[in-house]
Each structure stands twice: as structure tokens, then as C-alpha cells.
Amino acid sequence: MSEDKIKGPASYFPSIEKKYGRPISDWKEQVREALPAKHMELVALLKEQHGMGHGHANAIVAHTLAKVGT
Numbered sequence: 001m002s003e004d005k006i007k008g009p010a011s012y013f014p015s016i017e018k019k020y021g022r023p024i025s026d027w028k029e030q031v032r033e034a035l036p037a038k039h040m041e042l043v044a045l046l047k048e049q050h051g052m053g054h055g056h057a058n059a060i061v062a063h064t065l066a067k068v069g070t
Contacts, residue, residue, distance in 0.1 A: 009059035009066075016056045024060065031064040039065060 006013075013024045020027075030050075031042050039061055046057035 009063040012056055012059040016052075016060065019056070020050065020052065027060045028064045028067075031061055032068065035068070 042061040046052040
């Protein structure tokens with residue numbers, strides 16, 4: 001049963017969607033549009049422009065960059 005539990009950055013996604021009222025796909029698109037910025041620059045963008053907490057911003061950036069191979 002616990003093997004089905006979501007791990008890593010994606011485990012934050014339900015709370016991010018609930019807290020900020022937008023689907024993860026929207027946030028990931030924002031990150032992709034800002035490329036080729038560095039990881040921490042992307043985290044800062046989400047924090048500064050959208051008031052996102054560090055952990056949530058970091059989770060979105062890490063997951064997005066892992067998928068685009070950057």
C-alpha cells in the first residue's frame with residue numbers, strides 16, 4: 001500500500017494546487033518559459049512573482065527540470 005505513495009517533488013503538488021489555486025501544469029509552464037535560467041533563479045521567480053514558499057517553488061522547479069533534462 002505505501003509503495004503507491006507519491007515521493008519526491010511531486011508529493012507537494014496537491015498542496016501547491018490547493019494553496020495557489022492553479023494546476024501544476026500552469027506552474028511548470030511558467031518555469032519552462034523562463035528557461036534557460038538556473039534552478040535557483042527559477043525558484044526565486046516563483047517566490048517573488050507569485051508569493052510561493054521556497055519548498056513549493058523548489059519542488060516545481062526540480063520536477064520540471066528533471067523532465068526537460070536541464
